[in-house]
Amino acid sequence: MVALFFLYPLGYSAVSAFQDRGGAWTLANFAKAFELYRMDILFTLAIVLLSSLLVALLSVAIGGYLTLGGNRVAVTLLRWLYRWPLFIPFIVASQMMRSFLAKNGLMNNALIGAGIIEPLQAASLLDWRGVVVTFVWKQTPFVALMVAGAMASLDRSTIEAARDLGAGRLRILAEIVVPQVRPTLVVGLILSFVTMLSVMSVPMMINPNSPTMITVDMAYRINAHGDYGVANALGFVSYAMAGLVGWIYLRHGVRQGGGR
Amino acid sequence: MTFRSFGWLPRGLLLGLLAFAVFGPLTNLGLWAVAEKWYFPHALPLQYGFSFWERVFAPRSNAMASLATSVTIALFTVAACLAVSVPAGYALARLRLPWRGAILLAFLLPQAFPSVAVHINVARIFYAVGLNGTVAGVVLVHTVHGLVFSVWITAAAFAAVDRSLEEAARDMGASPLRTFRDVTLPLAAPGVLASSIFVFLESLDEFTGTYFVGVPDVTTLPLLMFNAGMGGNYQIAAITALILLVPSVGFMLVIERFLKADVLAKVGH
Numbered sequence: 001m002v003a004l005f006f007l008y009p010l011g012y013s014a015v016s017a018f019q020d021r022g023g024a025w026t027l028a029n030f031a032k033a034f035e036l037y038r039m040d041i042l043f044t045l046a047i048v049l050l051s052s053l054l055v056a057l058l059s060v061a062i063g064g065y066l067t068l069g070g071n072r073v074a075v076t077l078l079r080w081l082y083r084w085p086l087f088i089p090f091i092v093a094s095q096m097m098r099s100f101l102a103k104n105g106l107m108n109n110a111l112i113g114a115g116i117i118e119p120l121q122a123a124s125l126l127d128w129r130g131v132v133v134t135f136v137w138k139q140t141p142f143v144a145l146m147v148a149g150a151m152a153s154l155d156r157s158t159i160e161a162a163r164d165l166g167a168g169r170l171r172i173l174a175e176i177v178v179p180q181v182r183p184t185l186v187v188g189l190i191l192s193f194v195t196m197l198s199v200m201s202v203p204m205m206i207n208p209n210s211p212t213m214i215t216v217d218m219a220y221r222i223n224a225h226g227d228y229g230v231a232n233a234l235g236f237v238s239y240a241m242a243g244l245v246g247w248i249y250l251r252h253g254v255r256q257g258g259g260r
Numbered sequence: 261m262t263f264r265s266f267g268w269l270p271r272g273l274l275l276g277l278l279a280f281a282v283f284g285p286l287t288n289l290g291l292w293a294v295a296e297k298w299y300f301p302h303a304l305p306l307q308y309g310f311s312f313w314e315r316v317f318a319p320r321s322n323a324m325a326s327l328a329t330s331v332t333i334a335l336f337t338v339a340a341c342l343a344v345s346v347p348a349g350y351a352l353a354r355l356r357l358p359w360r361g362a363i364l365l366a367f368l369l370p371q372a373f374p375s376v377a378v379h380i381n382v383a384r385i386f387y388a389v390g391l392n393g394t395v396a397g398v399v400l401v402h403t404v405h406g407l408v409f410s411v412w413i414t415a416a417a418f419a420a421v422d423r424s425l426e427e428a429a430r431d432m433g434a435s436p437l438r439t440f441r442d443v444t445l446p447l448a449a450p451g452v453l454a455s456s457i458f459v460f461l462e463s464l465d466e467f468t469g470t471y472f473v474g475v476p477d478v479t480t481l482p483l484l485m486f487n488a489g490m491g492g493n494y495q496i497a498a499i500t501a502l503i504l505l506v507p508s509v510g511f512m513l514v515i516e517r518f519l520k521a522d523v524l525a526k527v528g529h
Contacts, residue, residue: 013378013381081278082278084282084286092505093285094489095485095498095501096289098489106287106288110280110284200468201468228384235376236377239374239377
């Protein structure tokens with residue numbers, strides 16, 4: 001099933017990236033894709049990398065506090081709070097952020113209300129920052145849930161031992177907890193990396209202007225020009241990005257002794 | 261120096277900020293859903309009301325039809341995913357398969373490769389065989405995507421079942437099939453259920469595939485919302501979004517009870 005409805009179209013797209021409309025082999029699609037969308041390709045990579053980094057930091061922080069936090073009330077509150085966005089569809093999240101981060105959105109209004117900024121300073125965040133915020137908002141709970149789950153099932157004796165020896169919480173987190181949950185963290189990050197790479201609704205609704213993400217360009221090539229060649233060449237570029245992280249995962253898996 | 265010496269203040273502030281970050285956008289959406297008039301520079305809507313709700317729920321509006329389409333597609337998708345993932349998940353967790361890693365990875369592929377590029381070609385192929393714009397076509401696209409969650413979580417759930425219980429059942433003379441039905445499956449059920457919920461929500465949320473394969477005949481709620489939002493009708497978009505949120509948040513409460521840490525820790529291993 002995966003082969004029929006996924007591998008076949010995948011191969012089809014890879015092949016047609018290298019063909020012109022007549023079916024002859026060519027690299028013209030790539031030349032055109034790079035000429036028109038070079039900035040967008042770099043933009044996409046930068047956005048997804050930055051978002052992944054922020055997701056990693058936040059989810060380790062959340063998982064770490066859930067595992068090592070001393071204050072029961074705070075831990076319970078955090079556990080209840082952090083996972084809400086996980087269950088909110090991407091498309092709903094983009095619409096939400098579109099109104100939240102806008103110039104007259106609730107965020108600016110709250111900042112003005114709290115006296116932190118002047119009304120004239122209110123600026124719309126609906127550009128690359130909006131895309132990053134939405135991605136991080138949506139993906140952090142997913143990775144944090146996986147990481148926190150892995151942290152919770154760790155053997156606590158090493159943590160207790162380190163604590164007895166006087167290690168601070170940050171040090172325990174960085175030197176004992178994170179190394180042990182690293183496989184889970186990497187899997188979560190890779191999954192969210194490719195998810196962000198392939199989401200079309202977020203950049204389309206939050207940042208449709210140039211530079212934008214290549215998903216938007218692909219849809220534009222198809223809908224406005226019927227140009228499957230260039231769209232597939234762009235698709236090939238995003239496979240290359242995904243393939244890169246997949247390769248990192250495989251290398252990681254091999255080093256771990258092939259899984260389990 | 262630890263947090264403790266500052267007392268509750270930094271912790272409270274951080275949690276407050278997080279709460280604002282999580283619920284701020286939701287509140288904004290909620291406000292738009294009940295706003296009749298709202299424009300810059302007013303901090304809050306000028307007039308509240310439910311006239312847009314009447315429009316959305318009116319019999320001639322297509323919101324209700326889209327909701328029905330969305331739920332139908334999601335249910336079919338879950339059924340198709342379960343049919344594949346229960347045997348596949350069990351095999352991956354229990355049997356000594358050559359290429360086990362490769363198989364797991366193959367199911368990851370649809371998630372691992374940017375889907376837009378695949379979907380435009382699926383649409384092109386479906387167009388040739390007449391599946392474009394049909395519910396069956398959309399279900400197929402959603403299923404391929406759902407299989408990632410489905411197979412991976414199901415395999416993890418089977419792996420988390422204590423093997424000694426199965427062995428005990430076999431020692432008592434139960435057949436392999438009976439052992440599976442009476443021991444393994446019930447123990448793995450919470451994980452399997454959780455994966456179904458993920459698949460259901462994923463299908464409900466799916467936008468890109470439907471956008472390319474379903475248009476113009478199949479309109480799901482996300483498509484309706486997208487069109488309303490891009491058309492500048494924030495009220496209709498917000499109300500549609502809220503309808504989409506109801507199953508998501510409802511399932512969140514359910515899933516918390518089913519997805520245990522020991523299952524999650526085995527995902528992707």
